[in-house]
Amino acid sequence: VVSGLDVLDHPGATVGLGALVDHHCHGLVTDDLDRAGFEGYMNEAVRASPLGTTLFDSMLGLAIRRWCAPLLDLEPLAPAEEYLARRTELGATEVSRRLMHATGIDTFVVDTGLTPELVTPPADLADLAGARGHHDVVRLEAVAQQVLRDSPAGAGDFAEEVTARLTSSEGVAFKSIAAYRVGLDLPGSKPSADDLAAALSEVRPGPEGTYRLAHPVVNGWLAWTAVEIGRPLQLHVGYGDNDVDLADCDPLRLTAFLRATEERGVPVLLLHNYPFHRNAAYLAQVFEHAFMDVGLGTHNAGAFSDAMLRESMELVPFGKLLFSSDAYGLAELYLLATLLFRRNLGGLLGSLLDAGEMSPGDAAYVAGLVARDNARRVYGLT
Numbered sequence: 001v002v003s004g005l006d007v008l009d010h011p012g013a014t015v016g017l018g019a020l021v022d023h024h025c026h027g028l029v030t031d032d033l034d035r036a037g038f039e040g041y042m043n044e045a046v047r048a049s050p051l052g053t054t055l056f057d058s059m060l061g062l063a064i065r066r067w068c069a070p071l072l073d074l075e076p077l078a079p080a081e082e083y084l085a086r087r088t089e090l091g092a093t094e095v096s097r098r099l100m101h102a103t104g105i106d107t108f109v110v111d112t113g114l115t116p117e118l119v120t121p122p123a124d125l126a127d128l129a130g131a132r133g134h135h136d137v138v139r140l141e142a143v144a145q146q147v148l149r150d151s152p153a154g155a156g157d158f159a160e161e162v163t164a165r166l167t168s169s170e171g172v173a174f175k176s177i178a179a180y181r182v183g184l185d186l187p188g189s190k191p192s193a194d195d196l197a198a199a200l201s202e203v204r205p206g207p208e209g210t211y212r213l214a215h216p217v218v219n220g221w222l223a224w225t226a227v228e229i230g231r232p233l234q235l236h237v238g239y240g241d242n243d244v245d246l247a248d249c250d251p252l253r254l255t256a257f258l259r260a261t262e263e264r265g266v267p268v269l270l271l272h273n274y275p276f277h278r279n280a281a282y283l284a285q286v287f288e289h290a291f292m293d294v295g296l297g298t299h300n301a302g303a304f305s306d307a308m309l310r311e312s313m314e315l316v317p318f319g320k321l322l323f324s325s326d327a328y329g330l331a332e333l334y335l336l337a338t339l340l341f342r343r344n345l346g347g348l349l350g351s352l353l354d355a356g357e358m359s360p361g362d363a364a365y366v367a368g369l370v371a372r373d374n375a376r377r378v379y380g381l382t
């Protein structure tokens with residue numbers, strides 16, 4: 001599946017994973033980027049700090065130089081300057097095509113709500129990778145903000161209109177970014193119409209008439225509405241850019257919400273989770289409808305990322321763990337997310353096989369679940 005790079009060469013990665021379903025990811029920037037532009041997309045920092053050094057001085061930077069450079073016809077660990085010069089020479093589209101083809105992603109489940117004006121639409125993303133298909137995930141806050149913009153009317157209309165737009169949307173799932181706006185203390189029951197009306201009366205537009213919904217009652221109402229509609233609900237958890245108050249993003253804060261929504265049987269997917277991935281694994285074990293991934297943290301931690309997968313697997317049921325890249329902007333992040341995931345999961349399963357702790361049949365079964373079958377089951381993909 002992986003052309004140009006044989007990940008099975010890595011010590012320990014004795015179990016191949018085959019095609020991947022990426023259940024949480026974003027579009028690519030196909031403009032040519034200068035060094036500052038490239039570093040601006042590398043990790044969750046806005047840019048390289050004038051008080052620090054380059055963002056290439058990190059586990060992610062090493063991983064880009066180690067694994068992406070050869071796909072651009074450079075030696076492994078070519079210096080960052082050389083890498084970026086070659087990237088410019090080939091052009092971002094050709095670089096994206098090469099790297100995306102090497103990911104072995106078969107199906108993309110794309111969060112289309114983050115800067116759609118800057119990145120490739122899902123169909124182009126799938127084309128660049130030679131993938132089989134793509135599906136959209138609809139952001140709750142984006143839909144609600146658009147409704148407020150279109151008709152800043154009463155709460156009754158708001159509730160009806162948001163519900164109608166979500167219900168008629170094509171998404172295979174909804175996504176909440178409550179973590180970014182109000183933290184993860186989502187309510188243990190759906191806010192009443194009166195509570196929603198009172199909350200909306202406090203919501204004001206920004207200078208250009210746009211809205212940024214950040215009210216615990218409104219964001220909580222959106223998450224509850226998504227569960228009532230009955231499509232899988234993705235929740236940003238843990239690690240993110242400096243817009244997030246990470247202290248409020250421990251998934252254990254979702255306990256009341258998970259307890260209250262469990263009987264509905266609608267999957268709730270805890271995204272990224274680092275550095276709270278052990279807590280997420282616990283929740284996935286004890287709540288029937290909770291699922292998790294370790295996207296984003298994986299490529300950022302580079303060669304050290306095996307620990308977070310291993311720590312997740314201590315408790316998470318194998319049927320509750322999914323692959324995601326959470327790549328955004330740079331094809332390099334897709335390549336690394338997939339390569340490291342293949343290496344980490346293949347390596348862990350290989351070590352269990354070698355130790356006689358699982359059979360070859362067990363290893364192939366678990367690899368298939370995590371690489372694609374869990375995502376297909378949860379989102380009803382064909």
Ligand SMILES: [Zn+2]
Binds near residue numbers: 024271326
């Ligand atoms: Zn994300």
